[in-house]
Amino acid sequence: MKARSAIVRVLGAATAAGALAWFAMAGGPAPTGGTAVGAVAGETPAYAVEDFDYPQADKILTEQNIVLKRGDGHIVLADCASGTGLLEVWARSKDKICFKVTGNTGWLTMEIPAVYGVKGSADQSAQVDMTVGTEEKSFDVAKDSYTAVGESADEQGRDHMLVEIRTAK
Structure with a gap:
């Protein structure tokens, strides 16, 4: 008691x-x-104020030489060996770079030079925006399929910089 x-x-x-x-x-x-x-x-x-800056972007630039700027958190850098269904960016400057895509929509800004192909994730279509000189170009990427973009889709074969990815289900 x-x-x-x-x-x-x-x-x-x-x-x-x-x-x-x-x-x-x-x-x-x-x-x-x-x-x-x-x-x-x-x-x-x-x-708490969200600034949408990519977390640890400086570390990723130093270690992997990839410039990731801002995004909504639904497109994140991933190890290409971590699984299937990833969005793949093919570039002469870095070979293959993979991103995990989640959520119904997503966006990520970056600077990846010499991009020539993108394979869509298993669940979402994408639109990629690229620059070549002062010119801007957009390419639609279907779900789970390879799309020629940048220099492989350019009649003059010019290097294109990938500057943004947007995804949607």
């Missing part, structure tokens, strides 16, 4: 402390017998 009453006292004290903390943070009156306590300016947590 002593253990039970000790537990009840501890729970009662914790409940009272929680109520006091709630009143203090809410700016309401303190419970009877106390003084009003307000939140100190600058102690409230900051708001």
Whole structure:
């Protein structure tokens, strides 16, 4: 019985402390017998603001020489050996680069030079935007199929830089 009453006292004290903390943070009156306590300016947590910058982009650039800029998190760099159904980007500068695609839609901006082909992921079609000099070109990529893009689709065989991928189910 002593253990039970000790537990009840501890729970009662914790409940009272929680109520006091709630009143203090809410700016309401303190419970009877106390003084009003307000939140100190600058102690409230900051708001989380998504900037859509690609996580660890500097590390990926240093280790793999791939420039990933911004995205919504539904297209992420993947190890090509990690599975099937990945979106594959073929470039003379880097051979094959793979991306895992999730969600109903996705987008990712990047800079990958000398891209000549893209294979769509198993579940989603894609549109890739590329630049050659000051010219911009877009290519549609079907689900789970290879599409000639960039220099392999250009009559002059010019190098194209992949700058954005957008996907949709």
